[in-house]
Amino acid sequence: MDRVEVAFLWHMHQPPYRDPESGSYVLPWVRLHATRGYLDMAAIHERFPGVSATVNFSPVLLEQLEDYASGRANDRFLELSARPPQDLALEERAFLLRTFFMVSWEQGVRPIPRYRELLHRRGLELEGVDLREVSRAFSVDDLRDLQVLFNLAWMGFAARERDDTVRELLRKGRDFSESDKQALLEAQRRLVGSVIPAWQKVASGGMVEISATPYFHPILPLLCDSDAAKVALPDAPLPPRLRAPEDAREQVRRARDQVSTIFGAPPAGMWPAEGSVSPEALEVFAASGVRWLASDEEVLLRSLPAGANREKSLYRPWRVRAGDGEVAMVFRDRGLSDAIGFRYARSPAKDAVSGFLGDLSRIADARPAGEELPLVSVILDGENPWEYFPDSGRDFLMELYSRLEAREAGVVSTSIGRRIARGVPADRLERIHSGSWIEGSYRIWIGQPESNAAWALLGEARAALQEARERLAPHERIAAAEEQLLAAEASDWFWWYDEDFVTETKAEFDRLFRTRIQATFRALDRPIPAAALSPIGDGSATAGEPLSTLRGPSGFIHPVLDGEVSSWKEWLGAGIFEASQARQSAMHQRAGVFTSLRFGFDLDTLYLRVDPMWDERAHSTMDGLRIDLQVDKRDLDLRCRLTEGALLPYSEELGRHVGKGFFHTVVELAVPFAELGLEPGQRISMAVRGTRGEVEVERIPLEGWIVLDVPDESFELRMWKV
Known part of the structure; x- marks a missing residue:
């Protein structure tokens, strides 16, 4: 006998990782989650067609999955995975050691002896460690094994069961060849390309309902009116008020169009980003054709009169006023949702599922006779929890879905839309609370x-x-x-x-x-x-770069501008920024075209020396140099084309050439302070950019500024900083 309905909503999301300038993906998580969470969850639904659920996609994730499937997407991790390890520069080897253990050590590294060996050789703690030096002790074979094992560790149970290449390389475990690695990356491409078709299949078969989040996963209430944060946080300091309801409408419209294009129909319902709702946001949703929404129990309880009974209020759908209309809403059971997301990973699968079904039975037992079956909404992340379960959550999901399909203990699975379609009680919430699934507020996203x-x-x-x-x-x-x-x-x-x-x-x-x-x-x-142009937070330091990448000037210099490193003494006393070391310590997507920047001065002139990484890549990617200077509130940009011989930097702000230089094996520039209108004691913030046409290919520093003072005769006593 049916006793209780459970409506799962599995939320799938990754932010837009594509750099708008380079087109490269900065981080690899769309690609790597695709071969685990996204593919595994589709496989579970295909295996258990009698279990209904709602699967919620952020459209920007779908867009990125399509990019990878078509071959349009690339990321730094993928690029360095594909490269023969003997061709990797020192900083690229260090990048591998820093980032290719970014997987659960307990579930991803520990079960693979060779992977565990490489981790311990690298070291578990990296504070104060120079990974460039550590990487010298790693052979070509070591690095190739690391390239393979990182990508293998992100394979979920569906990939391991279905793909012969993945299964064979896991069995092999070590001593991989270049052909092994290329076979794995090709298998990865196939698997990523199969994700959307797999979800189309289970959706068209009626096994799941597809819902969506507004396109780029914004906190929609804060777009409608950022002062909505005051409802839950009346005393929080807030930024200047932003009101952009048209942006909110566009985010919803694009989301519905994207889902319609991929799955054949617009979504009936939405999980707003982070369960965030407000009266204004509900009006946008309803006006856009959205029929149901989901949020958190805290939002519900703050929308009801004080002292309202949680159990009687939570386990049902609601009508909620949305401007002149209304939408249906359900609210997640926080305890049950968080149990799967955060607690069950370390429990035996049978015990965890028995505990979960037991909790649902207790909710059923509390239902008064003759009333509608309780509806328990279990809403959580559909991709991240499985990193911490053995075998990517296979045992838990198999146990859960098999017992749900059998309707054990009278538990019936449903989708939110299917339950809403049966009807919603007549009573209505006249005003929804403005908040999210975290604390019933927006504190995480605004107010700090x-x-x-x-x-x-x-x-x-x-x-x-x-x-x-x-x-x-x-x-x-x-x-x-x-x-x-x-x-x-x-x-x-x-x-x-x-x-x-x-x-x-x-x-x-x-x-x-x-x-x-x-x-x-x-x-x-x-x-x-x-x-x-500078990191948000501590603007005096470059995010992701250790201060050891920079050393300040220690004495006056008087270099000869000939574009050659004629003598090491010429630049003795100059400051230096090690660009290659900065790239090693920050997961930046570009390979880089600079090795270092030297900077110094005498009483009259600022001197700069840029050492390019003059290999074939640099020749093809950089043809210009731009020096950005900020003094007080003035911006001064000096530009020059990198043609061999004499250089004449030009300032558009001043409308003339400023200083001179020479380029041969290095770039050397001299810029008189007087020509910039600078006097001793004034502070200069400086960045150097390599360009090709108008496109930036690298910046020194990667973020932030190098800061120095125009010197007087006692400049050594002054402080300097980045």
Whole structure:
């Protein structure tokens, strides 16, 4: 006898990792999660067609999966996986040692003896470790095994069961050949390409309902009105108010169109990013044709009168006012959802599932006679938890789905849309609480120093776009800027700001956000705000780069400008920034064209020496140099073409050539302080960019600025910093 309905919603999401300038993907997580969570969950639904559930995709994830499937996507990790290890530069070897153990050590590394051996040889703690030196002790065979094992460790149970290459290489375990590695990467391409077709199959067969999140996964209530944060956090300091309901509508419209294109029909329902809702957001959803939404129990309880009974209120669908209309809503059981996401990974599968079904039975026992079956909404991440389960969660999912298919203990699985279609009780919530699944507020994404700074930048970019619309700027510029701004609205950037969560790749998330802001201004042909050019947070240090990459000037220098390293004494006393070491310590997507920058001065002149990495790649990717200088509130850019011989840097701001230089094996420049209008004691912030045409191919430093003071005769006593 049926006693209780359970509606799973598995949420699948990754942020937009593509760099808007280079087109390369900065991080590999779409590709790697595809061969585990996305493929495994489709395989489970195919294996148990009697289990119903809702699967929620962020459309930006679907877009990126299509990019990888078509071969349009590439990422730094994939590039370095494919390269023969003997061809890797020293910093690239160090990159492998730093990043190719980024998988659960317990479930991904420990079960593979060779992988575990390589991890212990590298070391478990990296603080103070020079991985370039460590990498010298790793042979070509060691590095090739690491390339293979990293990609193998991200294979889920479906890939291991279905793909002969994956299964054979796991059996082999070590001593892989180049042909083994190429076979694995080809298998990976096949598997990633099979993800969307697998979900199309189970969706068309009625096994799952497809729902979506607004396109780039924004916190939609904060787009409608950033002051919505005051409802739950009345005393929180907030950034300048942003109101962009048209952006919210566009995010929803694009999401419905994308899902319709891939799955044949627009989604009936949506899981708003992070379960975030507000009265204004509900109005946007309803006006866009969305019939149902889901959020968290905390949001429900704060929308009800004080003292409302949790059990009677939670285990049912609701009608909720949405402007002049209404939408249906369900609310997740936080305890049951979090049990799967965070607790069951270390329990035997049978015990975990028995505990889960037992909790559902207790909810069924509390149902008054004659009432509708309780509806328990279990909503959680559909990809990340399986990293921490043995065998990528296979035993747990097999146990859960087999017992759900058998309707054990009277537990019936359903999709949210199917349950909503049967009817929703007549009583209605007249006003939804403004909050998310975390604390019933938006504190994680707004109201703290770093996140507020990011929202302020977003507001500046949006104001620039609105101004361009009003002056009827060219359509192609408006469209390009809109695309970048919508991507900058993704919730993921704000998640990692401030101190609530920690990730090794915080610098990359910050950089991805700011490059979208920069690209918005660039598309509009507007100056980029200085705040978008430096890391959000501690602007005095370069995110992701150790200070050991830089040494400040220690004495006056007087180099001869001949484009040659004529004598080591010429630049003795100059400051130096080691570009290759900075790349090793930050997971940056570009291979790099500089080895180092030297900088120094005498009383009258600033001297710069740029040492290019003059191999075939650098020749083909860099043909210009740009020196960015900020003094007080002035921006001064010096540009020169890298043609062999004499160089004449040109300043568009000043409208003339400034200083001189020479290029042969290195670039040497001299820029008199007086020609820039600078006096002793003034502080200069400096960055050097290698360019090809108008496209930046590398920046020194990768982020932030090198800061120095115009010297006087006692300059050695002054402090310097990055």
